[in-house]
Amino acid sequence: xxxxxxxxxxxxxxxxxGSRWGINRTVGQIYxxxxxxxxxxxxxxxxxxxxxxxxxxSMGLKELQxxxxxxxxxxxxxxxxxxxxxxxxxxxxxxLVAERKKREIDPTLTKLRELELQGPAGDDYAEARIAELRExxxxxxxFYAEMERLETERLVKLMTLGGRIxxxxxxxxxxxxxxxxxx
Amino acid sequence: xxxxxxxxxxxxxxxxxGSRWGINRTVGQIYxxxxxxxxxxxxxxxxxxxxxxxxxxSMGLKELQxxxxxxxxxxxxxxxxxxxxxxxxxxxxxxLVAERKKREIDPTLTKLRELELQGPAGDDYAEARIAELRExxxxxxxFYAEMERLETERLVKLMTLGGRIxxxxxxxxxxxxxxxxxx
DNA sequence: CTTACATTTCAGAAATTTCTGAAATTACTG
DNA sequence: CAGTAATTTCAGAAATTTCTGAAATGTAAG
Numbered sequence: 001x002x003x004x005x006x007x008x009x010x011x012x013x014x015x016x017x018g019s020r021w022g023i024n025r026t027v028g029q030i031y032x033x034x035x036x037x038x039x040x041x042x043x044x045x046x047x048x049x050x051x052x053x054x055x056x057x058s059m060g061l062k063e064l065q066x067x068x069x070x071x072x073x074x075x076x077x078x079x080x081x082x083x084x085x086x087x088x089x090x091x092x093x094x095x096l097v098a099e100r101k102k103r104e105i106d107p108t109l110t111k112l113r114e115l116e117l118q119g120p121a122g123d124d125y126a127e128a129r130i131a132e133l134r135e136x137x138x139x140x141x142x143f144y145a146e147m148e149r150l151e152t153e154r155l156v157k158l159m160t161l162g163g164r165i166x167x168x169x170x171x172x173x174x175x176x177x178x179x180x181x182x183x
Numbered sequence: 184x185x186x187x188x189x190x191x192x193x194x195x196x197x198x199x200x201g202s203r204w205g206i207n208r209t210v211g212q213i214y215x216x217x218x219x220x221x222x223x224x225x226x227x228x229x230x231x232x233x234x235x236x237x238x239x240x241s242m243g244l245k246e247l248q249x250x251x252x253x254x255x256x257x258x259x260x261x262x263x264x265x266x267x268x269x270x271x272x273x274x275x276x277x278x279l280v281a282e283r284k285k286r287e288i289d290p291t292l293t294k295l296r297e298l299e300l301q302g303p304a305g306d307d308y309a310e311a312r313i314a315e316l317r318e319x320x321x322x323x324x325x326f327y328a329e330m331e332r333l334e335t336e337r338l339v340k341l342m343t344l345g346g347r348i349x350x351x352x353x354x355x356x357x358x359x360x361x362x363x364x365x366x
Numbered sequence: 367c368t369t370a371c372a373t374t375t376c377a378g379a380a381a382t383t384t385c386t387g388a389a390a391t392t393a394c395t396g
Numbered sequence: 397c398a399g400t401a402a403t404t405t406c407a408g409a410a411a412t413t414t415c416t417g418a419a420a421t422g423t424a425a426g
Contacts, residue, residue, distance in 0.1 A: 006304040010313065013294045020287050022203050024384065035316075038308035043403075053386045058404060079394060080402065089319050104203050111196045121189040125221035130193065133218075136272050143342040154349055157356045159326040166337055168355050172347060173340045207414065226373075236416045241374060262424065263372065367426105374421070384411070391404070396397105 003033075003049055010036055011050070022103070023063070026052055030060045031069060031085070040073045040082035067099050090152045101144065109137050186216075186232055193219055194233070205286070206246070209235055213243045214252060214268070223256045223265035250282050273335045284327065292320050 003011060011032045018028025029050050034041060041049075047057045061083060064070045069092065073082040086092055112134040121127065147155065161168070186194060194215045201211025212233050217224060224232075230240045244266060247253045252275065256265040269275055295317040303310065330338065344351070 004304060004306060004309075006298060006301070006306060006309055009294075009298060010309070013291065017287065017291055020205050022205075026384080036306075036309040036312050055387075055404075055406090056385055059385085062404085089315055093319065104200070108196070108200060111192075115189060115192060118189070121187060123187060123189060123219075126187075126189055126193070126219040129219050132272055136276065139339070139342050142345075146345065146348050150349060150352075154352050156322070157352050158348070159322050161352075161355060162325075162329065164355060165329050165341070166333060168351060169333075169337050169341050169344075172344060172351050209414080238374075238376090238417075239415055242415085245374085369426085370424090372421100372423080375419085377416100377418095379414100379416075381414070382411105383413080384409100386407105386409075388407095389405085392402080394401080395399085 007033065007036060007049075026050070026056055027060045027063050030057065031064055034070060034083055035085045037084075040075070040084040042080040042082050044080070046083075068095050069099075090155075094148065097144070098148070101141070105137060105141060109134065109141070112137070190216065190219060190232075209233070209239055210243045210246050213240065214247055217253060217266055218268045220267075223258075223267040225263040225265050227263070229266075251278050252282075273338075277331065280327070281331070284324070288320060288324060292317065292324070295320070 011029045014032035014035075015025040015029040018025050018031075021028070030046055033046060033049060043054065043057045043061060046061075047054050050057070052060075061070065064083075065072070070083045070085060073084060075082055086095075112130055115130055116127075116134065150158070194212045197215035197218075198208040198212040201208050204211075213229055216229060216232060226237065226240045226244060229244075230237050233240070235243075244253065247266075248255070253266045253268060256267060258265055269278075295313055298313055299310075299317065333341070
């Protein structure tokens with residue numbers, strides 16, 4: 001069956017956006033379609049809805065499974081595979097962030113440490129920059145690990161604290177607002 | 184002149200990673216090279232160091248300028264353009280995050296609002312999911328705006344608070360640790 | 367204004383990625 | 397265990413992206 005205009009627009013948008021991410025258009029479209037579908041869909045349905053080949057659907061679904069972004073379901077009396085996205089949006093976001101970190105950040109951290117271990121190469125500037133970059137990434141991944149540990153409820157609270165965050169930080173660190181200029 | 188092994192490895196790594204981001208290999212390499220170079224480089228130097236065509240360098244630099252990731256400098260008595268990355272790593276990160284938000288998040292937020300404005304389309308589930316997604320993105324961008332407003336010093340403090348964050352949130356929101364299970 | 371250099375543009379070539387249809391594989395059913 | 401349905405694999409086709417060399421444009425100095 002053809003998509004409703006709403007589905008159509010939503011799916012096409014995520015197809016386009018997909019390319020700005022690391023994923024391709026089709027994968028973006030499949031995910032978008034699953035995301036707004038109330039029921040699990042099988043590969044055949046997706047293929048028809050998006051007007052792509054059956055094998056392309058298969059590859060796209062496999063990629064999404066590699067990202068841990070889809071759930072496989074089975075309906076009684078039907079041996080086809082059905083796919084859904086988690087109901088809980090927070091779960092989706094957590095997965096997305098975790099996977100992007102794994103693919104985009106972790107390999108770089110590994111490489112930087114490796115370069116540092118290779119010892120002094122006689123270029124102080126480059127070595128200092130690499131060390132600085134590694135330290136920053138370590139700080140950020142450390143913070144990320146904290147956030148990941150927080151249950152959703154607290155995470156929401158933190159994100160909606162609004163302007164009170166600065167004061168909180170100052171109190172927590174026993175320091176009063178500094179007079180330094182911004183940034 | 185050829186790159187030192189350290190530069191070589193660093194540059195190649197960021198070339199590879201570039202593709203996992205939205206940027207292409209060459210752009211990643213150019214940026215990496217500028218990043219670990221203590222002095223500003225001109226297009227000719229970059230071209231030679233990376234073994235690419237002069238026009239490719241030009242395009243890569245233009246793209247990096249579009250991302251606000253490089254600074255243009257001029258040396259007295261030399262009319263070529265010289266390029267650098269900011270000394271302050273935090274500034275680089277801020278720019279990167281801001282640009283990615285602009286390209287990856289904002290257009291989606293706009294599209295979701297647009298879809299909602301088009302009014303009920305008779306698919307309650309899809310409409311609810313779109314609304315939910317929009318709300319989540321709004322919350323996250325709101326939080327991001329807070330973070331962006333913080334001067335670096337406070338940001339570092341926040342990121343290095345470690346395990347004390349949960350308690351802080353609870354205190355700030357006047358609630359004690361809940362008994363709900365994680366996530 | 368002319369010359370000399372520097373940079374950008376752009377059409378086509380090269381490389382890479384994505385997509386398809388056919389064949390192979392897997393796995394359920396009777 | 398034979399037959400059928402579902403899925404995956406994969407080689408080549410199609411599409412897209414990236415890169416190059418040549419030409420065009422810009423720019424500063426004499």
